[in-house]
Amino acid sequence: MRTRIAIAGGGLGGLTLARILHRHGIDAVVYDREASRSARPQGGALDLHPESGQLALAEAGLADRFQSEARPEGEEHRILDPTGRTLVHHVPQPGSFSGRPEIDRSALRDLLLDSLPNGTVRWGHRLVAATACPDGGWDLTFHDGHRASCDILIGADGARSVVRPLLTDVALSYVATLVELSVEDADRRRPDLAELVGPGNLWCVGANQILAAQRLGDGSLRVGISLRAPEQPLDTYRSKRALLDLFAGWTPRLTALIAAADSPPTPRLIEAMPLGTRWANRPDVTLIGDAAHLMPPVGEGANQAMLDAAELAGRLAADPADPNAAIRGYEESMFTRIHPIAEMSARVQAMMLSPTAADDIVRFFTRPAEPARAD
Structure with a gap:
């Protein structure tokens, strides 16, 4: 019998997860609160990092399509002071995808949506409750009274996650x-x-x-x-x-x-979320992206959500007979990976809004690369 996987949230993390699972022959249903894919603007652009967002798109088989949509020139970055004086001006190598090329969130989301079979995303399904079933799995209740069930529930539903309280009562x-x-x-x-x-x-x-x-x-x-x-x-x-x-x-x-x-x-x-947030593993449920590790928006959130998706999908595909072992392995790896990234994000956020932000940011962006260490 196939394991029924429900993904709450059709953001970049949830869609990446559904896409990679689909490539492994594993079906999943994505429940999204929006009425349609065009119900609201998707925000600005983001830079996809080679070690996280781009890696996840490669696992999704979408690296070539990403390069056709991305704008490597968008990596150009200018930092000015209140007088208009240039403090930092980073210009990427023309046409190079070796760095962190920009892509509009709407274009990236459309790329992922177009890669999924029809019916994978159920629009207009805002999850309001998940109840554990006596024999495992979950009963799901949506805002309009519609109900569904699943064997595995994955919360990809962002900052105000409905799934998160099943695992932790952490306060934002x-x-x-x-x-x-x-x-x-x-x-x-x-x-x-x-x-x-x-x-x-x-x-x-x-x-x-x-x-x-x-x-x-x-x-x-x-x-x-x-x-x-x-x-x-x-x-x-x-x-x-x-x-x-x-x-x-x-x-x-x-x-x-x-x-x-x-x-x-x-x-x-x-x-x-507080630094170092963890939870005790619980069968049949886990979190990815902002639902798992909401951080200040300094460039890591979407990238880490997509990497979460790639790692979880890979583990589920590698151990289909024991999805809970796959979830445990994913969570331990994710906690270890995220902690230093969350610490860095918190430091950058504090630096950006400090009284000495201009000097601090210039030092941050112009610091010399660390010398290579001999093995």
């Missing part, structure tokens, strides 16, 4: 406030801002605050303001005027990213 903490805006069709409508941001990412770093922007594949600019959290109620940041006041004294060349935004500001609180 606020680490930052993020306000997002966008400038549409920047090359035509605001060529000055398009030139300022360049083909990749721009960080404008002040004391306890960052004004950032990144170019997306459609020519728009995604603007983000990072602040220490939470210093003011979120509604404070829903006004462009209030945001511009936060950056009083900065050169108008930079604050134009706020003034020119087409969308109203969208603020949200950024949360993280």
